[in-house]
Amino acid sequence: xxxxxxxxxxxxxxxxxxxxxxxxxxxxxxxxxxxxxxxxxxxxxxxxxxxxxxxxxxxxxxxxxxxxxxxxxxxxxxxxxxxxxxxxxxxxxxxxxxxxxxxxxxxxxxxx
Amino acid sequence: xxxxxxxxxxxxxxxxxxxxxxxxxxxxxxxxxxxxxxxxxxxxxxxxxxxxxxxxxxxxxxxxxxxxxxxxxxxxxxxxxxxxxxxxxxxxxxxxxxxxxxxxxxxxxxxxxxxxxxx
Numbered sequence: 001x002x003x004x005x006x007x008x009x010x011x012x013x014x015x016x017x018x019x020x021x022x023x024x025x026x027x028x029x030x031x032x033x034x035x036x037x038x039x040x041x042x043x044x045x046x047x048x049x050x051x052x053x054x055x056x057x058x059x060x061x062x063x064x065x066x067x068x069x070x071x072x073x074x075x076x077x078x079x080x081x082x083x084x085x086x087x088x089x090x091x092x093x094x095x096x097x098x099x100x101x102x103x104x105x106x107x108x109x110x111x112x
Numbered sequence: 113x114x115x116x117x118x119x120x121x122x123x124x125x126x127x128x129x130x131x132x133x134x135x136x137x138x139x140x141x142x143x144x145x146x147x148x149x150x151x152x153x154x155x156x157x158x159x160x161x162x163x164x165x166x167x168x169x170x171x172x173x174x175x176x177x178x179x180x181x182x183x184x185x186x187x188x189x190x191x192x193x194x195x196x197x198x199x200x201x202x203x204x205x206x207x208x209x210x211x212x213x214x215x216x217x218x219x220x221x222x223x224x225x226x227x228x229x230x231x
Contacts, residue, residue, distance in 0.1 A: 031217065042116075042203060042221040050216055058218070090157060097217030098207065099145055099164075103157035 002027050006091050006104035013081040013111045021076040021107050023091030031097035032074040036060065036087040037106075043090060049074055050097060081111045115139065116206050116222035123227050125194045132179070133189040133225045135204030145207040146187040147219070148178065152200040160202075163187060191227075199229045 007022045023032065033048035035058075045058030049068040063085060065077040074093075078085060091104040117136045125131040137146065148160040163171045163178045171178045179188040191198055204222040 033219070035221075040121075040223060042223040043205075045218065045220065048218070056216060059220075088155070092157075092219075094217075097219075099147075099162055101147070101159065101219060103149075106155050 004091055004093050004102050004104035006089075006107050008107060009105065010108050011110070013078075013109065015081060015083060015111060017081050018077070018079050019081065021078075021089055021091075021109070023074045023076065023093075023104060024072050025093040025102070026072065027093065027095070027102065028071060029093035029095050029102075030071065031094040032068065033058070033092050034064070034066065034074070034076045035090045035092065036085075037090060038087050046076065046089075048097075078109075083111045085109065086111045115208075115220045116204050118204055118222035118225050120225045121223075123225055125191075125227065125229055127196060127229055127231050128193055130190060130192045131194055131227065133191070133202050133204075133227065135187045135189065135222060137185050137187060137204075137206045139185075139206060139208055141208045143209065146178070146180070147205040147207065148176070148187075148189045149203045149205060149221075150198075150200045151203065151224070152197075157203075161189065194229045196229050196231060199227060201226050 004025045030051045034046040035043040037043045044060050047066040049055045089107045092101045094101045144165045146163045150158040161173045161176045163180045170180050175192045177190045201224045203224045207219045
């Protein structure tokens with residue numbers, strides 16, 4: 001089925017560990033983005049990409065790295081996890097970024 | 113300053129009645145887009161409706177309509193004939209162009225309104 005696939009759905013990390021949240025889409029969308037959702041804060045943009053090889057920072061980029069080597073994939077890396085990164089993470093894609101955003105089902109991350 | 117403001121943390125409505133969820137925005141970009149998303153307790157983000165800044169008519173999608181008042185910078189969501197399944201968190205979002213002349217779009221969300229539909 002076409003859409004945005006995020007893996008894993010749930011993850012528990014210890015402080016200081018690293019991990020990569022995966023995001024893949026099969027709709028040939030140029031624009032991909034990562035958000036985190038915290039209670040009472042809505043969704044906040046972490047990083048986004050307007051095409052393969054092009055990434056840029058959003059509102060809350062600190063502690064996260066991204067790369068975009070292919071159109072399909074946009075992984076989010078946590079280099080040294082902190083409890084403040086406990087959140088639900090959403091990946092979204094859009095053909096151009098102007099409209100038509102499709103969201104993944106989210107990854108619930110807990111850092112202990 | 114917040115780009116998107118949703119002033120109602122929670123709203124209650126009786127089944128079959130209409131409800132309006134408020135959203136105001138702040139931008140100097142002449143070309144922007146406004147979105148509403150629904151997030152049920154299962155967590156997925158469901159697109160409801162879109163309004164472009166140059167659209168002359170208010171957007172409608174089934175029971176959802178967007179009351180777009182450009183001069184007041186408001187984009188309220190109206191849900192008619194509420195159903196129990198409408199109970200969810202609702203987010204207003206705005207798409208701007210981050211860099212003029214480019215395609216660096218940025219989608220910014222409000223903090224959301226939790227709607228509860230009572231039987």
